[in-house]
Amino acid sequence: MATSPVSKNTKSDYDASSIQVLEGLEAVKRRPGMYIGSTGPRGLHHLVWEIVDNSIDEALAGYCTEIHISVHPDNSVSVSDDGRGMPVGRMEKYDKSATEVIMTTLHAGGKFDGQGYKVSGGLHGVGASVVNALSEWLEMEIRREGHVFTQRYERGFPQGDLTKGRKLKKGEGNGTTIRFLPDPEVFTETQEFSFDTLSRRFRESAFLNKGLKISLVDEREEDRAVTYQYEGGIRDFVAHINEAKDPVHKTVFYLEREDQAGDVEVAMQWNNGFQDSVFTFANNINTHEGGAHLSGFKAALTRTINDYARQKNLIKEKEENLTGDDIREGLAAVISVKLREPQFEGQTKTKLGNTEVKGLVESSTNRFLAEFLEERPGEAKAIINKALQAARARQAARKVRDTIRKGYLESSTLPGKLADCSSKDPARSELYIVEGDSAGGSAKQGRDRNFQAILPLRGKILNVEKANMNKVLSNVEIQAMISAIGAGVGESFDIGQCRYNKVVLMTDADVDGSHIRTLVLTFLFRNMPELIEAGYVYIAQPPLYKVTHQRRDHYVYNERELRETLNRLEANGNANIGRFKGLGEMNPIQLWETTMNPQNRTLLQVTVDSAAVADELFTALMGDKVEPRKLFIEANAREVKNLDA
Numbered sequence: 001m002a003t004s005p006v007s008k009n010t011k012s013d014y015d016a017s018s019i020q021v022l023e024g025l026e027a028v029k030r031r032p033g034m035y036i037g038s039t040g041p042r043g044l045h046h047l048v049w050e051i052v053d054n055s056i057d058e059a060l061a062g063y064c065t066e067i068h069i070s071v072h073p074d075n076s077v078s079v080s081d082d083g084r085g086m087p088v089g090r091m092e093k094y095d096k097s098a099t100e101v102i103m104t105t106l107h108a109g110g111k112f113d114g115q116g117y118k119v120s121g122g123l124h125g126v127g128a129s130v131v132n133a134l135s136e137w138l139e140m141e142i143r144r145e146g147h148v149f150t151q152r153y154e155r156g157f158p159q160g161d162l163t164k165g166r167k168l169k170k171g172e173g174n175g176t177t178i179r180f181l182p183d184p185e186v187f188t189e190t191q192e193f194s195f196d197t198l199s200r201r202f203r204e205s206a207f208l209n210k211g212l213k214i215s216l217v218d219e220r221e222e223d224r225a226v227t228y229q230y231e232g233g234i235r236d237f238v239a240h241i242n243e244a245k246d247p248v249h250k251t252v253f254y255l256e257r258e259d260q261a262g263d264v265e266v267a268m269q270w271n272n273g274f275q276d277s278v279f280t281f282a283n284n285i286n287t288h289e290g291g292a293h294l295s296g297f298k299a300a301l302t303r304t305i306n307d308y309a310r311q312k313n314l315i316k317e318k319e320e321n322l323t324g325d326d327i328r329e330g331l332a333a334v335i336s337v338k339l340r341e342p343q344f345e346g347q348t349k350t351k352l353g354n355t356e357v358k359g360l361v362e363s364s365t366n367r368f369l370a371e372f373l374e375e376r377p378g379e380a381k382a383i384i385n386k387a388l389q390a391a392r393a394r395q396a397a398r399k400v401r402d403t404i405r406k407g408y409l410e411s412s413t414l415p416g417k418l419a420d421c422s423s424k425d426p427a428r429s430e431l432y433i434v435e436g437d438s439a440g441g442s443a444k445q446g447r448d449r450n451f452q453a454i455l456p457l458r459g460k461i462l463n464v465e466k467a468n469m470n471k472v473l474s475n476v477e478i479q480a481m482i483s484a485i486g487a488g489v490g491e492s493f494d495i496g497q498c499r500y501n502k503v504v505l506m507t508d509a510d511v512d513g514s515h516i517r518t519l520v521l522t523f524l525f526r527n528m529p530e531l532i533e534a535g536y537v538y539i540a541q542p543p544l545y546k547v548t549h550q551r552r553d554h555y556v557y558n559e560r561e562l563r564e565t566l567n568r569l570e571a572n573g574n575a576n577i578g579r580f581k582g583l584g585e586m587n588p589i590q591l592w593e594t595t596m597n598p599q600n601r602t603l604l605q606v607t608v609d610s611a612a613v614a615d616e617l618f619t620a621l622m623g624d625k626v627e628p629r630k631l632f633i634e635a636n637a638r639e640v641k642n643l644d645a
């Protein structure tokens, strides 16, 4: 919002600002990706985040308690809140209502008074006008000053002024409702809103804004509705993360501190797993790259736990201190700060730069955690024991790792089962990780040995969610993968050393195959996340059926294609349909033609959108509690497929 003093309303001023408005929204239409990241599914959902963020800002300012979102059958979305209602007064400088200025001016999200926190301003944070520009139509309803105000836009152009309509009924409170239809000329592929994507984000927002009620209704399907409201805020978030795990102590640690510099909230609880799940947020934005709040938290955690353990003689005088990694093993934690002027840095602008926040988080965590431990000696002991166990396992793992490094990495011996390619150029080279020796044999014969390497895995690899590092690194199949990829593992992983820029998982198209694939993906996600982030990990798509018709073979990859192929061939029962039970059933030539030949194959690239989502997914799939896992697979079958994609 232009907060500069209102200048004299001369005719030329009016023209100038009108032209600016037009140019602004035109720029958005010309290059939508610059403003919302993409015109794919992410950009589409971004439109909703942009509008809902305005409602959340209103909640942060203390005026809004409920947000309701509906997805309508025509793929339009409405967002409604019970805040003050967007300002409706006339703005002299623009000769327009404030509403229209907000809806047609880029970055007009700023607060009039410069007070309070804002969600927007993070990753994209471009304001409602961008949504307006990219919507075929958008309708506003503002309940404020005793009346209902309405206005409609088409592709960002107002269709008439903001109109003051009927009086508010008794009991009808203030608020804002925006309904919009994403412009099909911008979001070209048929794109629909995903209930799962929307609901997951709203649940996260509800966790991060204690007490705020967010409900979502999907009118496209019956009975698809959720409501989130958490009186415990991020305390409930941590409990949710640990839902599928076994906590090692009862009470979720929680602190809240309001300070001149900003508000801090920390919640944590240890579980008996081996990974840490520490999520950080600044003004509700997920700071994937960490930053000042995370550094402050880590420093305080390491120091306070060590101090306590020494004071209670749980670490002996001549023993080493526990490391940060030891202490964070099995830790589920959420750190959320709210700042007046957050500085976002880093490659993806998700690293918090405000240096003053480190001390703030550090001192509050030190103090509250020391008290927490003093007051609950039983829980404190369980936490320290968990870290001591981690320390022992880590020392053992270090020995194993040294052996691996000496044995494989340093002398650059490759595993015996690997049929390497002749190319030494990682950019050209591909590693196929193949399920079973027989499929491995076909792949070895069928491949193009110039640039395709084959590593067969025997049976199931170890489930890394259920084993500590020591065991993981002692597993032969895992050792073979690590040394074939050649870039090390864990903290010492170096993507620059990676011997292949494509690592392709090729498993049977059945339940066992998908289980093995999940196991390998879990291992990679936990121990070489950079490999996935770099986009080096792929999934091969072997065909499900071979349709033979008039002596020609047609390979088919799913049931829908099977029906289509049969229709197309007008086979009328004259075709022979063979189902491939596994990769091993294909001869080398078939395997090459259908699954490995770059000319014909489809590879699905593995991407992990949000670390928190991925973490939840892997824990639910691979953790040891059966019930949540079953539920999760049922509820997220589509997402699991997306994750693979």
Ligand code: 1YM
Pocket (backbone or CB within 6 Å): 001, 051, 052, 054, 055, 058, 079, 080, 081, 083, 084, 085, 086, 087, 098, 102, 108, 109, 110, 111, 112, 113, 176, 177, 178
């Ligand atoms: C469904 C979307 O946009 N709600 C909303 C937006 C605003 C206000 C209240 C608001 C803010 C302020 C004062 C203030 C906005 N105001 C602005 C601007 N819901 C939705 N609810 N009064 C009302 O921040 O001071 C932008 S959005 F620019 F006026 F501040």
